[in-house]
Amino acid sequence: MTPASVPDPPEAARGRAGRRLLAPRASREPGSPRLAVTVIMAILGLAFLLPLVWLILAAFNPHATSNLAAPAFSLANFHAAFQAGAGRAIANSLYLAGVSTIIATVVSTLAGYVLSRHYVPAKGPLLVGIIFLTGLPVTLLLIPIYQMFVKINWLNSPFYTSLVLAATGVPFAIWLLKNFIDQVPRDFEEAAAAEGSGQFQILLRVVIPLITPGILVSAILTFINSWGAFLVPLVLDSNPNDAPGAVGIYEFITANGQVQFGPLAAYGILFSVPVIIMYVISSRWLNGSFSFAGGVKG
């Protein structure tokens, strides 16, 4: 059933006088708050846009400085960035972010399902604790984790570093996925159970397909969080060959005591490309695909 159309406003209100009547009050006066808001938003927009413009211009400018310069075109900076190890750094970031995303997503999906569907003693306080953990800065945990890693000889290992990155992303992912799973009508699972599905089959064949957008959101957020990780890999893995992109940029800035703006900007663009590609691909999945239409009445 389509919603009733909103009726057109009366004839008189649709003329020039009517537009004035229906227009927001603020825009009717010169120097109004609306103009001030527009100006402020434009300034903020520029503040975000200018560094991005600088990044792109500097990346293609073989003589780039910290100032905004006229556009030039050269790939020399990209070549220099690769020479400095951009390729390896990005590959390391892909490994860390990829492994941590897979582990965090699997763990969070299972935990979110149990918290949503099963009896867990003290579930309420547990969920509050999980939400609290999402706000806990990783810097608080880094020293005890370092000491633990020393004791069990887990330092300088990309895999164990990615475990820590996964752990930092799990609380938010659990909270997010539990809420997605809460939206799945239990009728679906009961129908699957009546058809002979066990618990794991229900999760795999019923719940996960229905919360795919939620899993993607969780995975993307975890990936981005891990992709940009700096402090954790810096502290837990001192092997220069294991340095991910964020650590690599840091070293790049202090190389030879000088800042090579051009290669730095090129490095920044190369480091951003995988995340941008991920956004573009996943946006197709996230547009209007979260729907149980037809599965249950209403």
Place this chain on the structure above:
Amino acid sequence: MATINVEGVTKSFNGKTAVRDVDLEVADGQFMIIVGPSGCGKTTTLRMLAGFEKPTRGNVRIGGKVMNDVPPKDRDIAMVFQNYALLPHLTVAKNLSFGMRIRREPRKTIEREVAAIAEMLGIGPLLDRKPAQLSGGERQRVALGRALLRKPQAFLLDEPLSNLDAALRAQMRFELKRIHEKFPVTTVYVTHDQVEAMTMADQIALMDQGRLQQVAPPERLYSEPSNAFVAGFIGSPRINLIPATVLRGEGGAMLSCLSCRIPVNGDLGSVLERMDGDAVTVGLRPEEIQPCPAGANGRPAVQGVVELIEPLGSETHVSVRVGTEILTCRFPPRSGLEAGATITVQFDPQQMKVFDAASGMRLG
């Protein structure tokens, strides 16, 4: 196929008892309908049969085996849900074959059986569609088809027609009955609609406030209700329940109601003779009250005023005020009556159902 036994089952949720001490047996191949008003415990009872709820006390047996701790997937039952519960991300074909794929049946068998069921239910052209592209009736057929393909020892249906319009509901009632005749699997069907219960059931189990009121075939439930609630729930228009007082006279027991005295004989009379002065409720079905043209034919007759006339084409429902009571009567069509007219109606005392006013239990 199997018998289903519910033995002294009680179910409580956080101190609130939804099902109280229910004993029910569903014979092998029988079509049992559990009917009752909203909140009476019928769906909770069904969910205990399915394994989605565990009895607080008592046992649920399917095929003679106690199933209290057996998960739904191992009970060999198939369930049709009120809200269809079709998996929205799967096509109709995949929804139908969901259980068969879980059981890893051969692909050719799956294809053959899905095609056969789809043809039987008239959903063959819909196999490649998703549930969102189906109408309510089509979705319900798919849900039914999925249950049939399970080939269970028992079907459980939870108000499967409640979301359909009246015309489709009537059509689906016919189809369900036809399917049960073709596949005589033990079936437990829950509904709040007495018309579904009366037209489809082999046996009806009527529940109210968590308790089983009566289990009987439809005709007996209608003609021999065990208490006032059963009498009032079954039958449309509703039975007339009239307050009365028992009087004991020289000729035996009498009922004083509707400004007249009605002698009562037989077993009922014997019971009422011991209840002199007690309050009772007299039940008269609308079709048991007829206009009295000339003379009373020896039957009790009362005079009243026509309050409301509802012509339905094949019959006319007439509300007649007799004193402080309003009697709903079912008259033939074209009764020629007008609102405000005075009318004399009669009824056969042998057809009266008399209930104890306090307990509601039927007397005699």
